[in-house]
Amino acid sequence: MTSAMTRMVARLLLLPTLITAVAILVKGYTQPGDGFSAGVVASLGVLLQLMVFGREEAEKIPGVRQAGTLAFVGLLAALGLAVWPLLLGDAVLTHYPPPGAKVLHFGTLEFITAVLFDCAIFVLVFGFVVGTVGAISRAIEDADEQEAP
Amino acid sequence: MTGAALLPLSVLVPWVLAASLALADGRRPLVAWVSVVGIGAGFACVMGLTFAVLRGGPVEMVAGGWPEGVGITLRADALGVTFAAVSVGVILASLVYEVLGGVRSRTFPALVAFMAAGLTGLFLTGDAFNFYVFFEISMTAAYALTGYREKDYQVRAAFIFAVINLLGSVIFLIAVAALYHVTGTLDMEVMARRAAGVQPSSIISIAVAVLVAFSLKLGLFPFHFWLPAVYVGSHPPVAAILSGALANIGGYGLLRFGADVLPRELELGTAAVLVLGTASIIYGALQAISRQETAEVLAYSAIGQAGYILVAIGIGGPVAYAAAVVYAVVNSLNKALLFLAAGGRGRLVGAAFAVGAFSVVGVPPAAGFVAKLAMFRASVEAGSVALTALIFLGGALSFVYAFQIYQRIYWTPEDGKRKAGPLPARILVGLLAVLILAAGLWPEPLLVLGEAAAGVLEGR
Numbered sequence: 001m002t003s004a005m006t007r008m009v010a011r012l013l014l015l016p017t018l019i020t021a022v023a024i025l026v027k028g029y030t031q032p033g034d035g036f037s038a039g040v041v042a043s044l045g046v047l048l049q050l051m052v053f054g055r056e057e058a059e060k061i062p063g064v065r066q067a068g069t070l071a072f073v074g075l076l077a078a079l080g081l082a083v084w085p086l087l088l089g090d091a092v093l094t095h096y097p098p099p100g101a102k103v104l105h106f107g108t109l110e111f112i113t114a115v116l117f118d119c120a121i122f123v124l125v126f127g128f129v130v131g132t133v134g135a136i137s138r139a140i141e142d143a144d145e146q147e148a149p
Numbered sequence: 150m151t152g153a154a155l156l157p158l159s160v161l162v163p164w165v166l167a168a169s170l171a172l173a174d175g176r177r178p179l180v181a182w183v184s185v186v187g188i189g190a191g192f193a194c195v196m197g198l199t200f201a202v203l204r205g206g207p208v209e210m211v212a213g214g215w216p217e218g219v220g221i222t223l224r225a226d227a228l229g230v231t232f233a234a235v236s237v238g239v240i241l242a243s244l245v246y247e248v249l250g251g252v253r254s255r256t257f258p259a260l261v262a263f264m265a266a267g268l269t270g271l272f273l274t275g276d277a278f279n280f281y282v283f284f285e286i287s288m289t290a291a292y293a294l295t296g297y298r299e300k301d302y303q304v305r306a307a308f309i310f311a312v313i314n315l316l317g318s319v320i321f322l323i324a325v326a327a328l329y330h331v332t333g334t335l336d337m338e339v340m341a342r343r344a345a346g347v348q349p350s351s352i353i354s355i356a357v358a359v360l361v362a363f364s365l366k367l368g369l370f371p372f373h374f375w376l377p378a379v380y381v382g383s384h385p386p387v388a389a390i391l392s393g394a395l396a397n398i399g400g401y402g403l404l405r406f407g408a409d410v411l412p413r414e415l416e417l418g419t420a421a422v423l424v425l426g427t428a429s430i431i432y433g434a435l436q437a438i439s440r441q442e443t444a445e446v447l448a449y450s451a452i453g454q455a456g457y458i459l460v461a462i463g464i465g466g467p468v469a470y471a472a473a474v475v476y477a478v479v480n481s482l483n484k485a486l487l488f489l490a491a492g493g494r495g496r497l498v499g500a501a502f503a504v505g506a507f508s509v510v511g512v513p514p515a516a517g518f519v520a521k522l523a524m525f526r527a528s529v530e531a532g533s534v535a536l537t538a539l540i541f542l543g544g545a546l547s548f549v550y551a552f553q554i555y556q557r558i559y560w561t562p563e564d565g566k567r568k569a570g571p572l573p574a575r576i577l578v579g580l581l582a583v584l585i586l587a588a589g590l591w592p593e594p595l596l597v598l599g600e601a602a603a604g605v606l607e608g609r
Contacts, residue, residue, distance in 0.1 A: 075168040091214040
């Protein structure tokens with residue numbers, strides 16, 4: 001069992017980590033988002049919960065139990081966004097609106113398909129990391145259970 | 150459809166298929182057949198692209214419509230499409246074989262689709278870093294496939310495979326980073342142009358790193374120590390995919406990075422490449438003769454056959470490059486046939502195995518004859534008696550091991566009594582054998598492909 005201090009810090013850190021992840025998701029290093037980094041940050045936040053509180057507790061966070069499925073949904077969404085321009089006669093991975101065109105704003109958030117693509121990458125990375133570590137922890141638990149009785 | 154549409158489709162079809170299949174249970178026949186149809190569609194795209202490229206020259210697409218040099222390019226030239234078509238074809242045949250026999254793991258179809266996605270991407274990319282990424286995707290699928298039936302020794306083999314390959318990855322990644330450092334680009338075409346203007350001494354160490362990385366990952370001599378362990382553990386269709394499709398990366402990588410991007414450095418290293426190739430041919434053949442188990446014999450045979458490709462690359466020039474491509478294509482068909490046939494029993498499969506064995510040896514009318522002939526032409530062109538003798542010797546040795554296996558499997562009295570496996574799977578193996586015979590009887594397409602691919606390398 002982890003100490004009370006560790007548990008408190010872990011609990012306190014979860015929300016700020018996720019908010020940081022969302023911030024990176026919509027605004028990456030040089031503008032439009034960075035789904036990969038955001039995915040890594042968010043999954044690190046969740047992995048901390050997994051380490052400190054155990055798998056059962058961590059699975060109460062939405063999306064953690066279905067992480068494996070999420071990874072492939074993210075991959076499919078990203079691929080879909082990559083293929084879509086082909087149907088419109090453009091090169092793969094073309095983003096809309098094109099450079100120079102007027103972009104819809106919501107505060108500093110810009111509505112362009114590149115951000116959507118990053119969201120898909122975010123889901124993919126988050127799902128993969130959390131899913132893989134979850135699977136490993138499940139395998140360890142199974143092995144422990146076999147030894148215990 | 151035009152090449153411009155087929156190029157992205159060839160890469161994307163297996164990708165989308167792989168991601169969707171990963172969510173389904175591959176043991177269900179419906180899912181398994183969907184995977185066959187999907188890979189079949191991918192194969193059709195690659196074949197269409199091959200015709201488009203042969204007729205109309207290379208096809209290029211820059212992702213995102215960025216100007217060239219900024220965006221990441223997909224580039225299909227004759228060399229890339231040849232390897233892509235053969236690899237996806239072998240994957241399709243192995244997948245059909247497994248599906249006919251009944252898939253036993255829920256992830257098998259998805260892994261095979263990921264392998265196809267990685268390989269088509271790798272052969273059709275024009276970007277060195279993307280090459281690395283696709284390389285890793287197909288390798289990751291390969292580790293998982295090696296552990297397919299989850300027996301202890303298979304998991305052990307998969308572990309060895311993964312560790313060795315990650316080591317190779319690190320070396321390759323360092324080489325790509327170093328190439329970027331020297332040339333300032335990751336686009337292979339631009340890289341080739343800029344590398345030509347740099348002192349070879351500053352690139353030769355990078356070229357060595359590339360050679361070592363490919364040799365390590367694909368088990369070329371003297372980095373082959375892990376290869377037999379992996380093949381002995383694996384299931385026939387998996388071995389066919391590893392040897393007939395994945396191993397093509399070695400030949401392709403050496404042709405692309407050696408002959409295409411770094412030709413001067415390859416020329417400097419001619420002696421080393423020739424010695425390695427010669428050693429592989431002799432060592433692989435002798436080891437194969439001394440082994441008992443079929444999978445082990447075929448694994449050592451693979452080391453020997455890779456030697457021929459190395460020798461052809463070492464000789465250099467249009468004739469030898471064409472020979473290397475033809476040899477690689479025929480070799481992957483042979484290996485697919487032999488591994489699939491070795492998994493079955495009965496008269497039809499035995500005959501198919503014999504065709505494959507004849508093809509490895511280079512006896513007409515099997516396709517192997519065309520490949521050996523191309524090698525002879527290359528060695529005669531090079532004016533080297535020693536190389537010509539070597540190729541003859543290699544052929545003679547392969548005759549010994551190929552028929553040792555044939556004897557051991559099919560000439561035993563029990564052969565008729567053992568379970569023969571499902572008839573459709575046996576027919577599939579027979580069809581592969583017919584394909585190899587047909588390619589030997591009508592070698593035109595094979596030779597045209599080889600020459601077109603060599604033309605890419607000489608075009609610079």
